[in-house]
Amino acid sequence: MEYKNETVSIEGGWPMEHWQWKFESLALIRKTLEALREKKLLGLKCPGCGLVYFMPKPYCRCLSIPDEWVEVKDTGTVTTYTFTGAWAYEGIADEGPAGTPLIIVGIVLDGTDTMTVCTLSDAKPEDVSVGMRIRLQWPENPEGKLEDLAYCVPL
Amino acid sequence: MAKSEVAVAGVGLSKHVSKRRDVNIAELVWEAVSACYENAGLKPKDIDAFITGNMPAFEGVNLPEEWGAGHWGAYGKPLLRITTGGTTGGSVAHGGYYAVASGLYDTVLAIAFEKQSDGNSTAGLNTVAIADAAAQFALGVDPAFLAAFGGGAVGVAVYQASSYMKSSGCTTQHLDKVAALCRNNAALNPYSHLKQPGLTPEEVAKTVLLQHPIRFGHVCPATDGACAMLFTTGEKARRLVDKPAYVLSVASCSDEAAMVGIAGSGTTNVDPCTQESCKIAAARAYELAGIKDPRKEIDLAEPYAPFAHQMLMFYERLLLCDEGEAPAILDSGSMNLDGELPVCPSGGVISTNAIGASAMERVAECAQQIMGRCGERQVKKEVHKAVAHGWGGAVNLNVVAVLSDTPRR
Incomplete structure (x- = not known):
């Protein structure tokens, strides 16, 4: 048999949308998403250690059950950042969403103890820094989807 | 407390390159295993038990320990597989330690490998995130929206x-320096992958x-690469090897x-x-080793650093200096092969990353530096105590091992 010094790729699919488990966390997340329609941010507080989860989580790291809904602010602090697309690959931009130049920031909203990622708009790459203050940028008509939380702006 | 004194009496490594098309998994592992048998002066009949591990899903081949065992001399022997992501090799080494320290086995061969x-590997890595990400897909989030993050x-x-x-x-210049330091060390290591003298x-x-x-x-x-280590009692190790x-x-x-909340x-x-x-694992390991001041007592460190900043970050998290001090220590030359506390003398994970084997190769390098078997990359100072580290899981598991040229008093 002929020896080939190459790797063969085989086309395949990974239909992740079919992963429809009955998550406990989904029921909680849906409640938080529903509140987004009124531009309200609902976090879940742990009675054991007081940590506030946003998005909500069905159990805490201290193994208590967070059960107190609390409203959190739409301001927060940048904990880390990177850039995507043309700003990441030095001009070798992909077509589509991954190629769009964006500033991606990790943020901790005021009154919460969890980090989430968000796109920083109205800013240049040189403006962003760890510790900078931001505010969520609400869409005009929030639809109660995770995408409602996709953008923030410098405070 | 350990019942038996545990020592490393042999280390074997395969050739490490990006594609080993000339061998299959078992044959690749055999290169490391046979080298280990040879330099410990043992045969498969002398081994009491085998511990092995690699990253699940990276090869697209599963249960390799079942069909590979014959190539490792493991037929008719106890065999245990451990996999913990990036830390796999470190956990396999820990398994070897536990098996001997517990007094259950005298001589254990620990084997870790990856044939990427x-x-x-990217598809394999996605399987790590899928359990959490699936919650988002169930909400109807566009995968492309997530991919942008x-x-x-x-x-x-x-x-x-x-x-x-x-x-x-730490500046980008520090990252450049770390990469240059490691790749130059790797150039002196016959078993490293990226050699850039x-x-x-x-x-x-x-x-x-x-x-x-x-x-x-x-x-x-x-x-693609494999690593094998022979763990045995201190008494037997002294009979097998000089040091x-x-x-x-x-x-x-x-x-x-800490998946930055995308989950x-x-x-x-x-x-x-x-x-x-x-920090918790390091403090625990030093305490168990009877080390009071790691900054003074540790002679060499092999932190797990596939990315340049991690060599400095984990140097700090292994409690070898105050937080924020590592960049200046790098500038001082202390981390070089002839420095006060050489770091990644092997060339590190940044030069060679056969995922499942990588965290074990940190332990192996510490052992070989103590045994004085490192040839051109042997550090200048005498190594009495060394610390090996692994990082993995869902960015949240750390493993630490402390090795020494003398048994615990």
């Missing part, structure tokens, strides 16, 4: 690098920016996943550079 070219190991590493650089004062920080700085702040030159390659390396302690620590389920591990679990 046989499969698709950056994923995979580089995605996690860039967030960690950005926050580490802010808190420590004479590489300068300036040349690293010219490599393409992958994702801010990490350049191509700051990142590990994908490697065994004693394992004083092992410790590991798990923390909440949507909320993580309170908000800063991927704090790595509290590394």
